[in-house]
Amino acid sequence: MKLKITTITNLEFxxxxxxxxxxxxxxxxxxxxxxxxxxxxxxxxxxxSLSMASGAKYEREETSTQVGDLASALAKGLLxxxxxxxxxxxxxxxxxxSKNVAGKATLDANDLAExxxxxxxxxxxxxxxxxxxxxxxxIREAAGAGKKAAKSTDDICExxxxxxxxxxxALKSTPDLLPVLKQVGVVDSGGQxxxxxxxxxxxxxxxKVDESKDYVPADAEMDSMIDAAHHQSVQGKLDPNDIxxxxxTEIMVRxxxxxxxxxxxxxxxxxxxxxxxxxxxxxxxxxxxxxxHVHTEHPGDVMTWGQRxxxxxxxxxxxxxxxxxxxxxxxxxxxxxENKVAAAESAQPQIDMxxxxxxxxxxxxxxxxxxTGLGVTHIIAGGQTMNPxxxxxxxxxxxxxxxxxxxxxxxxxxxxxxxxAAEVADxxxxxxxxxxxxxxxxxxxxxxxEADLEDNQAEMEDTLDTxxxxxxxxxxxxxxxxxLEIKKAxxxxxxxxxxxxxxxxxxxxxxxxxxxxxxxxxxxxxxxYGADATKADxxxxxxxxxxxxxxxxxxxxxxxxPVYPFLISVE
Numbered sequence: 001m002k003l004k005i006t007t008i009t010n011l012e013f014x015x016x017x018x019x020x021x022x023x024x025x026x027x028x029x030x031x032x033x034x035x036x037x038x039x040x041x042x043x044x045x046x047x048x049s050l051s052m053a054s055g056a057k058y059e060r061e062e063t064s065t066q067v068g069d070l071a072s073a074l075a076k077g078l079l080x081x082x083x084x085x086x087x088x089x090x091x092x093x094x095x096x097x098s099k100n101v102a103g104k105a106t107l108d109a110n111d112l113a114e115x116x117x118x119x120x121x122x123x124x125x126x127x128x129x130x131x132x133x134x135x136x137x138x139i140r141e142a143a144g145a146g147k148k149a150a151k152s153t154d155d156i157c158e159x160x161x162x163x164x165x166x167x168x169x170a171l172k173s174t175p176d177l178l179p180v181l182k183q184v185g186v187v188d189s190g191g192q193x194x195x196x197x198x199x200x201x202x203x204x205x206x207x208k209v210d211e212s213k214d215y216v217p218a219d220a221e222m223d224s225m226i227d228a229a230h231h232q233s234v235q236g237k238l239d240p241n242d243i244x245x246x247x248x249t250e251i252m253v254r255x256x257x258x259x260x261x262x263x264x265x266x267x268x269x270x271x272x273x274x275x276x277x278x279x280x281x282x283x284x285x286x287x288x289x290x291x292x293h294v295h296t297e298h299p300g301d302v303m304t305w306g307q308r309x310x311x312x313x314x315x316x317x318x319x320x321x322x323x324x325x326x327x328x329x330x331x332x333x334x335x336x337x338e339n340k341v342a343a344a345e346s347a348q349p350q351i352d353m354x355x356x357x358x359x360x361x362x363x364x365x366x367x368x369x370x371x372t373g374l375g376v377t378h379i380i381a382g383g384q385t386m387n388p389x390x391x392x393x394x395x396x397x398x399x400x401x402x403x404x405x406x407x408x409x410x411x412x413x414x415x416x417x418x419x420x421a422a423e424v425a426d427x428x429x430x431x432x433x434x435x436x437x438x439x440x441x442x443x444x445x446x447x448x449x450e451a452d453l454e455d456n457q458a459e460m461e462d463t464l465d466t467x468x469x470x471x472x473x474x475x476x477x478x479x480x481x482x483x484l485e486i487k488k489a490x491x492x493x494x495x496x497x498x499x500x501x502x503x504x505x506x507x508x509x510x511x512x513x514x515x516x517x518x519x520x521x522x523x524x525x526x527x528x529y530g531a532d533a534t535k536a537d538x539x540x541x542x543x544x545x546x547x548x549x550x551x552x553x554x555x556x557x558x559x560x561x562p563v564y565p566f567l568i569s570v571e
Contacts, residue, residue: 005156005205008107010065012205017074019204020197021056022267024049026284027196034189044189047084047387051091052197054081054389066105071098071115079420080391086190088390088416089123089135093194096122109159113150116143116163126416133178135190141170142198160202167195180481245278245295250316251306253290258311265290265309273305289313295320353377354449356456357402360440361388361410364530364561367437374444376408387414393421397429404453405429406460408440412497430457435497436469437528437561438569468517470495470568472510475502507537510566511544517570518548525552528559528567541566 005012024031024045031045058077062070075098078091100118101107107115120143124130145166149159174188175181181188202208255265263269270290271283278296285291290309296302299317306312353375360376362368363386368379378396382388397405404427409418412435422429430453434440443460451459471494475486486492486502493501493513500516503509514525525545529538538556545554559567 003157003206006108006154008067008112008156008205010067010070013067013070013107014059015204016201017056017059017070018268020200021049021052022283023196023200024052024193025282027193031189031193031196034186034192043084043387044086045193047087048090048190048193050389051078051082051084051087054078054391055091055094057081066103067107068098068101068104071101074098079424080389080394082390082417082420084387084413085416086135086193087387088420089126089190090194090197091390091420092123092126093119093139096120107156109154109156110150112156113143113146113159113163116146119143131178133174133176133181133191134188135194137174137177138167138170138188138191138194142167142194157202157206160198160205164195164198164202167191167198171195245297246319246321247296247299248316248318248320249278249292249294249296249299249302250314251292251303251312252314253292253306253310254313255285255288255290255310258307260307261310263308270305270309274302277301353402355403356449357397357400357405358408358444358447359393359396359400359405360408361414362437362440362561363563364559366558366560367528370441370528370557370559371408371444374441375447376444377402382414387411387417390417390420390424393418394425397421397425397427403427406447406453406456407431408434408443410434410437410440428453430454432457432460432464434464436471436569437559437567438467438469438526439464442467442569442571466571468496468570470513470517470566470570471564472506472513472566472568473564506565507541507544510541510568514541514545514568514570515548517568518552522549522570523553524555524569524571526555526557526569526571528557528561530559530561530563530565530567532562533565537565 008016028045028049031048032043033045035044055074055078058073058080059070062073064070064073071094075091075094078087078094082088082091097115097119099122100115101111104111116139120136120139123139124136127136130136142163146159146163149162153159171187171191174191175186178188265285267283267285271281274283274292274294275281277298278294282293283290290306292302292306294302303312303315357378358376359378359380360371361380361382362371363381371379378400380388380392380396382392393407397407405425407418407422407429409415409431412433415431415433418431422431432440432443434443442463446459446463447456448459473492473494475488475490475492478488479486481499484499484502486499487504490502490504491506491509492499493509493516495513495517501509501512503512518525525542527538527542527545529535535556535558542554542556546552561567
């Protein structure tokens with residue numbers, strides 16, 4: 001007998017949200033693999049998964065039984081946890097959704113359809129230049145199908161079926177709407193993430209078990225999620241004794257196997273028990289395997305619980321208090337050198353910031369020091385491989401104690417999260433839309449602490465086009481973009497975000513990229529070498545660049561940045 005549902009209560013809504021969070025968690029790596037650009041930043045899946053996990057957490061903790069209140073909690077959690085453009089757009093969809101259902105105790109089929117339509121509308125408004133062939137197309141088509149279905153049936157399962165069918169059809173069409181997707185032969189990664197959310201909603205309502213075979217848990221998936229969780233919690237100055245849960249515990253269980261099995265696997269049962277043992281919990285499963293990551297004081301209890309569902313096939317326990325001691329020892333080794341720098345800086349006359357905080361997003365100690373030297377007051381660790389959340393940016397602004405703030409994202413995928421942060425921060429905030437580290441540094445030269453917020457933003461943004469930014473990194477997949485054939489592990493030169501050079505040899509790729517950046521007006525070349533390059537590598541490159549034009553001024557700085565062995569600017 002086919003299940004018919006005409007009302008969504010708090011129970012159904014909770015199941016929908018948690019199912020969506022779980023599905024995005026499971027499919028994060030698959031979504032990441034759809035990123036078009038072959039640079040090692042395939043993070044759409046991770047961003048959407050972490051954003052939805054934040055939304056699901058807020059929804060779980062909301063005590064109201066009103067669906068309108070639960071939707072509002074979901075939207076708040078998504079807003080604060082939003083990472084990357086895909087995470088922000090997802091948060092905007094549910095912002096519109098929640099406003100539409102505000103004050104409602106339950107939802108009928110028409111309420112749900114109208115809420116999706118409101119979500120689509122809000123998401124389109126949030127993006128300055130909406131692009132078709134993306135997550136926006138998927139939500140618009142899905143919402144349209146939902147409204148049409150709700151006119152002829154009160155069965156919510158039927159409406160959701162039509163919503164999912166339309167989302168899947170729209171997803172398949174994304175390569176036809178966005179040429180770059182067609183070149184590479186993939187669907188839009190953000191659109192795929194949203195389709196997974198809608199599928200999870202539908203499955204949770206109909207009681208269908210997800211039996212798709214396109215997902216096999218991989219170590220890389222678990223690792224990326226764990227790294228993301230750790231990125232948020234590891235603090236160099238944290239006293240090891242202040243760590244509440246001292247053991248980072250990971251297990252892998254083959255479901256149904258083993259002599260101690262007395263429980264049939266149920267995700268909620270399995271998860272809920274572990275949730276009481278600690279924090280930073282991640283549970284990923286398919287039909288055969290369940291993987292667990294948790295911070296706890298009782299790793300033995302985690303293992304025992306796992307054995308009640310199956311055989312332990314992998315166990316890993318790390319003492320985080322010892323790890324933290326090691327981190328602190330490392331930090332202390334660097335402190336003496338830093339103190340010398342700090343002493344030198346304090347000997348300089350300090351600039352009166354006139355109530356300003358300037359917050360810059362970057363990775364690498366060297367780059368952080370360069371920004372600080374230019375007047376940046378606060379650094380948020382992040383960038384290409386880990387976009388900070390809206391909450392990260394809000395916290396930096398609010399904790400600064402400043403009367404006003406400027407934010408340098410230094411990455412276009414952080415723009416929307418930064419703009420959301422500006423809306424909810426305690427003080428006025430403006431975003432300087434720097435797409436690269438080089439642009440951010442150039443913008444700082446135009447900062448005037450005596451000018452007002454709007455004038456500073458305008459002046460700093462005016463400088464962004466005066467610098468050409470080059471980035472060297474390696475390709476993570478074979479692809480062809482704009483007629484350029486790229487092989488996995490080749491080095492690529494990106495000029496202002498566009499791949500212009502590819503070569504198996506890093507030195508050749510870098511020099512060819514610099515050649516493409518130079519013209520007769522070029523005066524200054526700045527080379528920032530990363531964690532995967534050395535000062536000797538930078539010196540060798542500088543010599544080769546100087547040979548191209550003896551009148552060029554060349555600066556070399558240590559950046560320590562990951563992902564990019566060289567960041568190069570030409571002015």
